[in-house]
Amino acid sequence: MASERRLRIKTLVMVLAMVVCANAGDLLLKRGMSQIGAVRLTPSGLAQAFRLTVASGTIWIAIFFLTGFMLSYMTVLSWADYSYVMPAGAFGYALLTLLAVVFLHESVSPRRWFGVVLICVGVLLVGQTKPRTTAVAGEVVA
Amino acid sequence: MMRVILALTVLILGSTGGEIAITHGMKATGEPARLRPLELLQFLGRAMRNGWFWAGVPLMALSFYSLLILLSWEPISLVIPASAFSYVVGTLGAKYILGEQISTARWAGVLLVCAGVALVAAG
Numbered sequence: 425m426a427s428e429r430r431l432r433i434k435t436l437v438m439v440l441a442m443v444v445c446a447n448a449g450d451l452l453l454k455r456g457m458s459q460i461g462a463v464r465l466t467p468s469g470l471a472q473a474f475r476l477t478v479a480s481g482t483i484w485i486a487i488f489f490l491t492g493f494m495l496s497y498m499t500v501l502s503w504a505d506y507s508y509v510m511p512a513g514a515f516g517y518a519l520l521t522l523l524a525v526v527f528l529h530e531s532v533s534p535r536r537w538f539g540v541v542l543i544c545v546g547v548l549l550v551g552q553t554k555p556r557t558t559a560v561a562g563e564v565v566a
Numbered sequence: 567m568m569r570v571i572l573a574l575t576v577l578i579l580g581s582t583g584g585e586i587a588i589t590h591g592m593k594a595t596g597e598p599a600r601l602r603p604l605e606l607l608q609f610l611g612r613a614m615r616n617g618w619f620w621a622g623v624p625l626m627a628l629s630f631y632s633l634l635i636l637l638s639w640e641p642i643s644l645v646i647p648a649s650a651f652s653y654v655v656g657t658l659g660a661k662y663i664l665g666e667q668i669s670t671a672r673w674a675g676v677l678l679v680c681a682g683v684a685l686v687a688a689g
Binding site: 434450451453454457458460461462463465473477490495498499501502503505506507508510511514517520521524528530535536538539540541542543544545546547548549550551552553554557558 | 569585586588589592593595596597598601606609610613630633634635637638639641642646650652653656657659660661664665666667668669671672674675676677678679680681682683684685686
């Protein structure tokens with residue numbers, strides 16, 4: 425069905441936008457928080473952490489990407505199931521692991537790579553299901 | 567260890583609760599007519615006037631702050647995958663709160679994602 429195909433394509437495009445923005449944002453957050461150092465869970469420690477995060481340019485760029493993630497997430501949720509979008513977005517783990525290895529020089533074990541493969545298979549399974557199973561405002565599911 | 571589990575619990579419950587509230591709000595808002603700047607801005611304007619959206623935002627802010635704290639303690643390749651236990655919590659919420667139909671294939675996919683996440687988190 426043409427409308428079903430269109431629904432899948434636009435859902436895929438928005439999920440891709442979500443994944444790219446979320447990964448770039450998370451990676452920049454990690455870089456920014458590493459510059460700030462470990463946060464102490466005391467009122468003064470939290471206040472100091474807040475001041476430092478607000479003053480960090482890296483954190484603001486991260487927030488820019490995370491805003492892009494939020495906007496694409498909100499848009500896709502206006503037509504697609506939460507239980508479809510949420511796991512479909514998990515294919516970003518493969519990208520995240522790769523980015524963590526390349527840019528943050530974190531070591532990744534074979535077991536962790538296997539986990540990434542399982543996640544990708546799971547995402548493919550979810551991707552086979554119908555993106556929408558509930559009615560959207562002003563519309564009835566066929 | 568306890569502080570990591572506590573922050574992770576706040577992260578998962580905050581993000582799942584917030585996302586379910588926002589999904590409810592977005593469904594009530596309805597999808598944008600076209601994916602173009604003007605239509606998207608109008609869509610966002612409608613979304614901002616929805617109470618469910620504003621119920622979700624503080625929960626997501628709480629989960630975001632937990633994420634910041636966790637990222638200052640642990641490597642990103644541990645924090646982000648570990649937080650993905652929210653997939654099961656979120657799927658249960660989607661079924662029982664949002665009334666979505668979770669087919670066997672979707673559950674199988676979610677459980678595979680979680681098994682993968684457990685492996686990734688274990689290192």
